[in-house]
Amino acid sequence: MPDEKTYDVVIVGAGIAGAIVAERLGRARKRVLILEAGPGIPPNRNDYMQSFYMASAKVVESPYPPPVEDPETPLDPALQNTPRPTTLTLSTQKMNGVPLWRDPKRSYFLYKDGSLPFGSTYERVAGGTTWHWVGTCLRLLPTDFKERSDYGVGVDWPITYEDLMPWYDEAEKVIGVAGDQATEDILSQQTGIPYGIGHQFPMRGIPPSYLDQTLSQAVDGTTFDNLPVLVSPTPQGRNSQPYQNRRVCEGNTNCTPICPIQAKYDSTVTLGDALQTGFVDLQPQSVATRLAVDGDGRIDHVEYIQYQKPNSREGAVTKTARGTLYVLAAHAVETPKILLNSATDCLPNGVANSSDQVGRNLMDHTTYLAWALMPEGRPVYPYRGPISTSGIESLRTGPFRSQRAAFRIEIGNEGWNWPTGDPYTTTLDLINGTNNGALNPEHHRLYGPALVNKLNDLLTREFRLAFLVEQEPDPACRVTLSQTYTDHLGIPRPEINYNLTEYTRLGFQAADRAARQIFASAGAQPFTTCDKHNPGTFELDGTPYNYYGAGHVLGTYRMGASRAASVVDRLQRSWDHDNLFLIGGGVFPTVGTANPTLTIAALSCWAAQSILSALPATA
């Protein structure tokens, strides 16, 4: 039996980028195959939610396979068919004196000597990492596309904001963005974002939380580095009205790790629409290993391993898939992994890599986390509503960008859950007489009504701010292939070299300053501490800072105006192979300060058009 059916387009990766392209091609009656490394779309959310409920550490990966806590599943990535990085390996925990992120038996990523740990993680399942995105749908600023020209930093994109603007409009419809145009119009005086005439968000905005309103009252009208500080509701990919057969947000405060009711968009929505066209096949449990190139420099086929059972090699077979065009949409670590793994004698750098840029410029929105307690008698009622409903976007750009990294500030509605693990930590502190969360300095051991009172008083006053600091591209920050370690299917694992430039570190210094100022304006007591045992620690001028991942894995096959300095052109087509498109967060030359999913979606809508144009017309 032939194991091949010929497709117009073969897509690797069923996340938001792959799903959008597949849906648009399917609608245009093109035959599409999607290869997905992990499981397909589950019939319901029972299993993922049950894993989440039962996880003692409810990290972003906790709902998804392979399980991070299940005693039945080996934790060693060498024994998993689709291992991925996990937050648990970034803890302060050590095994035999070795931090987990440096232990190949726990960490999927290998690290070069001298590297810092990469803080962000991603999922390898149909629907991809949109399963656990917060849903923030900001646009990049016009100046973000020309940072080299405007500030002498990074590189310029080969496209402008104006080029992308219509595709942003498209992406907002695909995702279903709830937003408030009046707020955006005010903000655009700071950010310079033009919206098209008559632009409307698909849904009215999500109401700001009580915390947002409290902070807005406290800080609006103040300035930071000569810029106005303004709290504004965030455009968000969650329903304020029924949309796409999905329910309205009930404020489960669980956008990460998983929205129980799919009020938040995830790309299984678009994937379902793609399959519904009847022209798209989704093949789960199929891990792409390499691309084969023919004598004309065109991609000839994708080689992949199809396995039968998770984390088992039994019945796993190597197959090939053929199409007229190929699209890699496997995220900014897995896509370069496939390209590099495709190296041959003729292409010793791997596929699409004549520039030697594949895998370089790995970036994130490295996150500075600051947390504080409102004064007594001024509760802000956290642990309610979507994880974040507002932010401070008015500081995203300014003349300072020639000196230090910019940031946006996300206001969190989940108390100190991220920084300290509350309400668990403080509850245990007050019962045990410990002070791990810093709210029990007198080491009280409480019980009865005194315990309830104290907990109520503390937990209702907690809040945190996350500063998403723009990371400057650095060619030395890089994904390569491990020469030693493989996954269970024998595929080499990624080896990472990661660091933060001084420009980026200076952004942290400014973030710290801004946090103190905002807390002072609100009369809140700062509790931000730096734990030097945390693997995500760097120093600047002798001061240590902790950094966290924003979950934004970016760079690694950037787009550019020249084939010498970039991997894909402005249409996201490989400079080297004209039937190969590389899409997703890897194409970002710089990352700005917008959470990237909306931009990834917009670029994918555009890519779908380019791919259609590159295909022969359907008879």
Add this chain to the structure above:
Amino acid sequence: MSDAARMESFIGLSQALTGISRSVLAPDLDPIDLKSTYLQTLDQQIGPPATDALLQLYVDLKQQGLSDEQIAQTILEPPLPPPPAGIDPVAQAAQARSIMKMWLLGSWYMPTLPGQAEDLSGTVISANAYTGGLAWTIAQAHPMGYSELSFGYWATPSPPLPDGIPVQQTPPPQVVVPSAQTQPSAGGDHA
């Protein structure tokens, strides 16, 4: 002790330790029935004899006419006179703390003796135990991943705590009891 008497003692002990009334811990109509889940967990974790000893201690103290506050204090901060042979009051205090953690966090935390490292990760007892964790209720919130309220509720202060969670009873100095009525109206409307 009969099963019914055991359960009755467990609920009474739980109320004394947590300060949360039995109407919340064990409502008359209780389809989720966490009280049974937790008593069963206790039996599994420390064994029925230790559970019986702890419940008997509660019954004895109750019969002495002690208040909930006094009962909790006696169990959690055991007095100096030597206990009956075979009973370790320090171990019992640790077990009692594990009971408090079950009700508040829905997880089982191993009881630890002085000098031992506290169990900080715990084991989630069940999905219902997680969603029934009362720390979230005390925070006037809901477990992350399980809200029963409607779109937009987060824009206003939380409603008051349910009856049976005694924030009003011993307010800490200068702390205003948070409730929807005493909060300033929400400002900063961006709509």
Add this chain to the structure above:
Amino acid sequence: MRRIAWSVALALACLAAAGGGLQGPAGGAGSTGASPPAPACGTPPTSITLSPMVPCDVNATSGTLQGLQNDFDVYSWNSFIALNWPVSASGAVEPGVKIGQNGDNPTVWETWSESSDIFLAGGAPPPPFGQHTPPPAACQNLYTPGMRVVTQIGKTLLEEDVQPFKTGPLVDQNGQYTRFEITVNENMFDTIVGYQLYNQQGQQAYASAGNSVQFLCGSNPTSQVGAIMAKAAWKVLGKGDNPGRFHKVQALVYTPDAKDLKDRCVLQTLGMVGLHIAHKTTSAPQWIWSSFEQVDNAPDQGQVEPAGSHFNYYNAGCKGCPVNEPPPRPWNASIPGQPATQVERVIPIAPSTAQLNQTAAALLRSVNPASVWQYYELISTQWPTQPAAASTFCPPPGGPPVKKSPALLNETDGNPAPQFLANATLETYIQGSVPNVSSSCIRCHHAATATTGDTADFTYLLERAESVIAPPPAPSTSGGMQ
């Protein structure tokens, strides 16, 4: 969190039962023209009774969880019997004929307005209660007035051959898609029409005036019937199906346009395989949810079925078939030869409910040994153990609308019993016991809203309202593809 003592409900329930005659609900705001006579509502008996009297509310005789569950299950059976009572050709209840007495019979709930009669294209006003809109063009040449049409799919939010939230269609052993329909009783219809909640502009105006959608509550003491929704699942009767075991209807089965396939309309005999009855009452402002199925649907998970058993949605010979999983996409009722769904019941029927089912079947057989109604079983009744305050959530009949308030936003599920309830034909793919995701009528319907995003009082129907004015032409979603 407010609790209503069930002993109070019990005391109220002891008030004299309403008379046996027909009694209409409180007059409606928007109903015009002749309506079929509405079912009676009265204080229900404490046991299953052959009566056309719809229970106004539960008749609580107990203060325990198990005792109350039994009371609610009795209420459910009495509702089922009353709502499936025979109606005459004019749609009037036939008090002199018992259910199933003359064989299968047209029923009360089938005379009500269907969702597709209410939420019309362009947000047009619906015809009077119980009157139907003309069928789709593809059905016109087969249609005679009075004929039933199922799966009238406007291009609205929900497609009626796919289960909620696009979880997938249910395919029977003959490869046919199961069809769904929802009808509402007269006072629910009147509320929707009276406040113009049948189009988006009406919903917006209602919300802008500070009003919250709240339907009437059934009440025993005042003999007031509450808002009732009936949701049915139908299968096309075919090979292997014994028509004597189903409530049947001749209907035009409409399948809308799909890629490469034209609209289709076929006259077919359908058998009822599932029926939900949801009733808002003063003792349960989160509504009472009664779920029935035809007895041949599916075996319990892990149950060893006797050789030769026939199921509507289970093939004992299909070893290794994925269980409770939707078919692969694309989902299209017109595609021939689709694989049958292999369905198993995840949570078995409780023993006390099973016992009541036997009582009910015996009673229905006593009317007619061949009664089709004996082949239906109650899966369970879901009800709030901590009901919301009727004073907040139950508007007085004919009174002003309920105003929006924080209390409404902070309404909870009321800790429903049982915690989970799934009908194998209506919630096939979300069965299970995981909080917030596995099927629970109250948990899920709590999130129902109107097109405005405001609460819709546990009904998803209001999402279907269309806009009167065509929205400004949105940039085409395929805009970039020319």
